[in-house]
Amino acid sequence: MKKTVVVILAAGKSKRMNSEVPKVLHPICGRPMLNYVLDLAEAVKPDKIIVVLGYKYKEVKKLLKPKIKIVIQKKLLGTADAVKRTKALLKDFTGDVLVLYADNPLLRKETIKGLVNYHKENASDATLLTTEVKDPQGYGRVIRDKYASICKVVEEGDANELQKRIKEINTGIICFKAKKLFQVIRSIKLNKRKKEYYLTDTIGLLYQTGALIDSFKLSDPEEALGINSRNELALANKIMQRRINAEIMKKGVNIIDPESTFINYGTKIGRDTTIYPFTVIESNVKIGKRCRIGPFIHLREGTRIQDDVVAGNFLEVVRSQIADKTEAKHFSYLGDCFIGRSVNIGAGTIIANFDGKRKNKTIIKDKAFIGSGTILIAPVKVGRQAITGAGAVVVKKRDVPDRTIVVGVPARPLRRINAEE
Numbered sequence: 279m280k281k282t283v284v285v286i287l288a289a290g291k292s293k294r295m296n297s298e299v300p301k302v303l304h305p306i307c308g309r310p311m312l313n314y315v316l317d318l319a320e321a322v323k324p325d326k327i328i329v330v331l332g333y334k335y336k337e338v339k340k341l342l343k344p345k346i347k348i349v350i351q352k353k354l355l356g357t358a359d360a361v362k363r364t365k366a367l368l369k370d371f372t373g374d375v376l377v378l379y380a381d382n383p384l385l386r387k388e389t390i391k392g393l394v395n396y397h398k399e400n401a402s403d404a405t406l407l408t409t410e411v412k413d414p415q416g417y418g419r420v421i422r423d424k425y426a427s428i429c430k431v432v433e434e435g436d437a438n439e440l441q442k443r444i445k446e447i448n449t450g451i452i453c454f455k456a457k458k459l460f461q462v463i464r465s466i467k468l469n470k471r472k473k474e475y476y477l478t479d480t481i482g483l484l485y486q487t488g489a490l491i492d493s494f495k496l497s498d499p500e501e502a503l504g505i506n507s508r509n510e511l512a513l514a515n516k517i518m519q520r521r522i523n524a525e526i527m528k529k530g531v532n533i534i535d536p537e538s539t540f541i542n543y544g545t546k547i548g549r550d551t552t553i554y555p556f557t558v559i560e561s562n563v564k565i566g567k568r569c570r571i572g573p574f575i576h577l578r579e580g581t582r583i584q585d586d587v588v589a590g591n592f593l594e595v596v597r598s599q600i601a602d603k604t605e606a607k608h609f610s611y612l613g614d615c616f617i618g619r620s621v622n623i624g625a626g627t628i629i630a631n632f633d634g635k636r637k638n639k640t641i642i643k644d645k646a647f648i649g650s651g652t653i654l655i656a657p658v659k660v661g662r663q664a665i666t667g668a669g670a671v672v673v674k675k676r677d678v679p680d681r682t683i684v685v686g687v688p689a690r691p692l693r694r695i696n697a698e699e
Contacts, residue, residue: 284327332354362464381504404454466479609625652672
């Protein structure tokens with residue numbers, strides 16, 4: 279979209295969340311909420327993205343790409359003050375400014391693109407993203423004049439009893455003509471109750487100048503959820519998880535019970551794989567086709583599972599690769615390992631990957647059979663078609679040769695396996 283700048287307000291603290299972590303860094307389905315809003319900004323293909331930072335801005339800055347412009351709001355004096363600080367970067371800009379909030383991660387790209395298109399097609403001076411809710415408590419109310427034109431926005435704390443009954447709320451997302459925005463923003467007065475300058479006060483000021491103010495109505499109020507508390511963060515996680523699971527199922531994955539399946543953003547799962555209940559899959563995990571995953575399993579970051587794998591009950595896997603047709607059905611911990619094709623991982627197998635200083639690697643080659651209760655102390659290798667007896671402890675650097683059976687504590691060779699076996 280030509281001549282559009284997106285301004286993302288990301289300066290706030292986590293005061294109501296009772297956290298030292300900047301609010302916009304709190305994760306939703308394994309991803310900082312700010313990243314979802316950055317995706318929204320990219321979706322409208324703007325000329326420029328400006329992010330206004332404040333509280334612990336050096337931590338938040340790490341998420342931003344080099345091409346994104348940064349403005350620092352040293353004193354958190356409200357949304358209008360934050361936007362006003364972008365003026366130096368927009369002094370010659372004559373297009374539209376879309377204002378997004380970093381704590382509104384549930385908005386969909388289609389919604390934001392629809393808002394900007396509507397704003398441009400109608401040549402409005404300001405277009406608010408509004409919605410109607412059954413319980414508008416906590417939100418700013420959209421006030422309309424006798425002709426049903428928007429004349430101002432009143433925040434909850436400043437609304438009278440009649441205004442509080444209004445169901446149409448302001449989501450906070452507004453698209454402005456840049457020239458009109460900066461003409462009126464300098465006239466905004468400090469809110470005496472909150473000691474802040476409200477961006478929504480621009481609407482009343484624009485109305486007084488005869489500006490064209492319009493609204494783009496959001497059909498799903500769920501998208502408008504802003505995150506200011508731990509309860510709202512939990513609700514946002516639930517909503518986003520529902521979306522992620524629905525998208526995965528559209529791609530041909532069978533999730534037995536989406537309500538008890540927790541899959542982080544960015545996970546890739548192949549077609550015809552089945553995910554059983556009480557499965558937790560973190561970010562940066564890839565699962566192949568026709569696998570059976572769970573129930574009661576935890577796949578942590580860096581896990582790669584190929585096709586036709588069974589990874590079952592009470593299993594934890596981290597930073598590991600599991601090749602085709604391998605089975606690990608019960609009660610095991612697999613960390614920092616490479617497991618080949620058609621390997622059997624017996625119940626109770628533990629890979630002891632941490633020696634107190636570093637995480638060490640384990641390699642289990644194709645068609646190996648790891649007996650129940652085996653402990654593999656990394657770094658160690660188990661050869662092709664090798665077998666460990668039940669309860670064996672294979673100590674570090676005592677590799678098991680190909681086609682060899684080892685037993686005992688510490689594990690020792692019992693015999694070689696003949697080709698006919």
